[in-house]
Amino acid sequence: MYSVQRTTAWGGRGLFSIANIPAGTLLHTSSPYASVVYASYKKEVCAHCFAYAYESQKSTWNIKTSFDGSSSYFCSDICKDDWNSTDGLMSQALAALDKLEKTMKKKPMIDMETISPPEHGSITLEEIDSAWKRAEKTSKRAIAKEPLTEIELDTARLLASAVVRRHIDTYPNADSNTIPGTSWPQFLQLQDNELLYTQASPYSLSSNLRIYLFVRNALWFRIPVLQPYLETSDTIRAILARDQGNSFGLFEMDGESEMLGYAIYSSASYFNHDCNPNVRKERQGRSMSFYAKRDIVPDEELCINYVDIEDVVTARKALLSKGWYFDCACLRCHTELENSRKLLD
Numbered sequence: 001m002y003s004v005q006r007t008t009a010w011g012g013r014g015l016f017s018i019a020n021i022p023a024g025t026l027l028h029t030s031s032p033y034a035s036v037v038y039a040s041y042k043k044e045v046c047a048h049c050f051a052y053a054y055e056s057q058k059s060t061w062n063i064k065t066s067f068d069g070s071s072s073y074f075c076s077d078i079c080k081d082d083w084n085s086t087d088g089l090m091s092q093a094l095a096a097l098d099k100l101e102k103t104m105k106k107k108p109m110i111d112m113e114t115i116s117p118p119e120h121g122s123i124t125l126e127e128i129d130s131a132w133k134r135a136e137k138t139s140k141r142a143i144a145k146e147p148l149t150e151i152e153l154d155t156a157r158l159l160a161s162a163v164v165r166r167h168i169d170t171y172p173n174a175d176s177n178t179i180p181g182t183s184w185p186q187f188l189q190l191q192d193n194e195l196l197y198t199q200a201s202p203y204s205l206s207s208n209l210r211i212y213l214f215v216r217n218a219l220w221f222r223i224p225v226l227q228p229y230l231e232t233s234d235t236i237r238a239i240l241a242r243d244q245g246n247s248f249g250l251f252e253m254d255g256e257s258e259m260l261g262y263a264i265y266s267s268a269s270y271f272n273h274d275c276n277p278n279v280r281k282e283r284q285g286r287s288m289s290f291y292a293k294r295d296i297v298p299d300e301e302l303c304i305n306y307v308d309i310e311d312v313v314t315a316r317k318a319l320l321s322k323g324w325y326f327d328c329a330c331l332r333c334h335t336e337l338e339n340s341r342k343l344l345d
């Protein structure tokens with residue numbers, strides 16, 4: 001073990017080294033709690049290990065598992081078998097979402113204005129709570145009038161994978177793989193960004209409520225074993241609150257050009273950002289591994305970079321503020337801003 005979790009100087013939690021760590025050391029490997037491959041990449045990206053067919057000189061993967069007219073694609077039988085170790089629940093859940101999407105127009109619909117609070121400047125937690133409670137009280141068959149966008153449908157798939165994971169952790173079977181560091185209580189320890197994100201982007205609340213109604217309707221009637229996680233909005237709301245700000249993009253292995261989907265790696269979510277990071281991340285199949293970029297001494301904070309560190313300070317800060325809603329507290333930003341202020345004086 002190379003690190004402990006501690007409170008940082010600016011107040012959040014972070015990971016700190018407890019040893020002299022030579023450059024290149026593997027610090028941590030994490031498996032995803034929940035993941036989604038974007039629908040547009042469904043046939044080209046292995047649903048289990050996220051391998052991109054293009055990188056194996058193929059246009060699509062042809063090993064698949066099908067349930068109720070909905071298919072998931074894999075790079076190997078091993079990945080397919082691992083995926084099916086969820087009792088086929090993942091396939092059932094994705095099929096349920098696909099089915100509802102196709103039949104949406106025939107279902108009772110809810111006008112979101114009846115459950116969304118006014119989208120004014122600084123929404124309060126009480127207003128957010130009450131919007132969720134109102135959504136919760138609607139019929140289990142209700143869905144929002146406005147159809148889900150592609151991005152919202154991908155979020156719905158991420159939620160389904162997290163709900164299935166929660167169920168498998170609660171009732172493990174002989175074949176299912178329990179993953180260290182990814183239990184539901186550990187997931188709940190992640191930073192909850194709901195209030196901050198809703199205040200910064202009020203539209204996200206009605207979007208989240210729409211996704212919730214859709215997922216609840218799809219899973220409630222078709223997969224009764226998942227009903228305990230959908231009876232109230234708590235589970236879906238908790239996942240959405242942590243998805244925002246804690247997810248990792250899934251990129252191609254060769255380069256970081258295309259984002260193929262995203263995943264929540266609970267145990268890896270305590271690496272803060274630094275514009276002069278001492279840790280680099282590398283995806284190895286389904287896992288995300290973290291390596292020391294340089295020699296690290298005891299007590300140093302272990303940080304990765306969330307944005308491109310080649311950008312200038314103003315661009316980095318703007319991206320972190322727009323994407324993660326925080327003001328970067330790293331030494332490099334502080335020094336570079338001080339230097340530019342001195343130049344202006």
Ligand SMILES: C[S@@+](CC[C@H](N)C(=O)[O-])C[C@H]1O[C@@H](n2cnc3c(N)ncnc32)[C@H](O)[C@@H]1O
Binds near residue numbers: 246269330
């Ligand atoms: C993935 S979490 C990292 C763990 C988090 N600090 C916690 O306590 O759970 C990302 C959040 O950490 C905080 N954070 C990360 N890097 C930061 C930095 N350089 N300056 C200020 N806040 C940072 C922000 O609140 C950000 O949304």
